[in-house]
Amino acid sequence: MSFTTADVVKLRKVSGAGMMDCKNALAEAEGNFERALEIIREKGKLIANKRADRDAAEGVALSKVTEDGKFGALVVLNCETDFVAKNESFVAFAERILNAALENKVESLEALKAIELEGTAIEALVTEQTGVTGEKLELSYYKCLSDAAVVGYIHPGNKLATMVSFNKEVEAQVGKDVAMQVAAMSPLAVDESSIPQAEIDKELAFAKEKYRNEGKPEEMIEKIAMGSLNKWYKDVTLLNQIYVKDGKISIKDFLKQNDAELTVTAFDRYSLNA
Structure with missing residues (x-):
């Protein structure tokens, strides 16, 4: 065969495929590296087509912010089984996608799919990785936030991630506590003014x-x-919720304890278990 172990290792590093898959691809390509890489990608497309109707309900939800703390992103990469979701290579692939979103300050899921990593669009790489894992993969969700400060939180296990944006710079622990509040209490909106009127009317009628x-x-x-509606606001709006780590004061008051002018401007939450 006109290839070496070093060629196999290089192909594995570039494609993420297993050693035997890389060896077989190089053998089929008679040592031609580019052709071997194409063979692996074609395998990914074939497997993706065969598994298109499968349910990719497992995966990882990850969030992260830029070094200046002013832009954050949350991505969800799905797979079929928890076994793959916990695989280090799968998580690392999701992290690469997230880092690309931050580097390019991507605004939408479609824009994220079009970004190229090492010359290949992310959407194509997801298909390629389907061939590596043998499972249907799907980049299903993306959200970004930007403001004076953005804080992200990933719950242990990578099944739940949140982001919160603030109108001012925020002390690290304070920001994390609010992001964890969003994870724990799953608020509907920042405050009552940001709840759609249709939802308010529905709750009042109920x-x-x-x-x-x-x-x-x-x-x-x-x-x-109306009294019931006001109680509902306290349950479903982040600023009016009781701060879970204290049990007595609201998130709004918790923020004021740290800075009288500090408030939340937006948040996002995604759970693979919900």
Whole structure:
């Protein structure tokens, strides 16, 4: 055969495929490195086509921010099994995608898929890695935030990731605590003003119907329902939620303890288990 062990190692490093797959590809290509790489990519496309209807419900959710702390990104790379999701190579591949998003400050999922890593578009690399893992892979979700400060959090296990943006620079632990609050309590919005009116109307109608069914006087229902709505705001809006590490004060008050003008401007949360 017109190739060496060093060629196999090089092909493995470039493609991420297993040693035997690389050896077989080089053998089929009669030692031609570029052709061997193409063979591995073609294998990935073939496997991807065969597994297109499979459910890729496992994977990793990762978030990270730029060195200046002003731009953050969250990506989700899916696979079929938890076995692959926990594989170091799979996680490293997802991290490469995330780093590319940060380096290019990508604004959308489609833009991220089009970015090239070592001359190949990320979307094509995902297909290529399908051949390496033998499972359907899918880059399914991407979100970015930018502001005076952005903080990311990845829950142990890589199944849940969050990002939070702030209007001012924030002390590292404070930012992390708020990002962990988002992970733990899954808020619907930053505050009541950022909840879609349709959601508010739906919740209010639900409360009124509930109290009517309980036999409350009609003239009291509006007032009681509004009280229920205010309680709902405290449950589903980040700034009004009780800070879980304290149990007494709201997130809004927690932030004010650190800086009177500090507040959250946006957040994102993704859980593979939800």
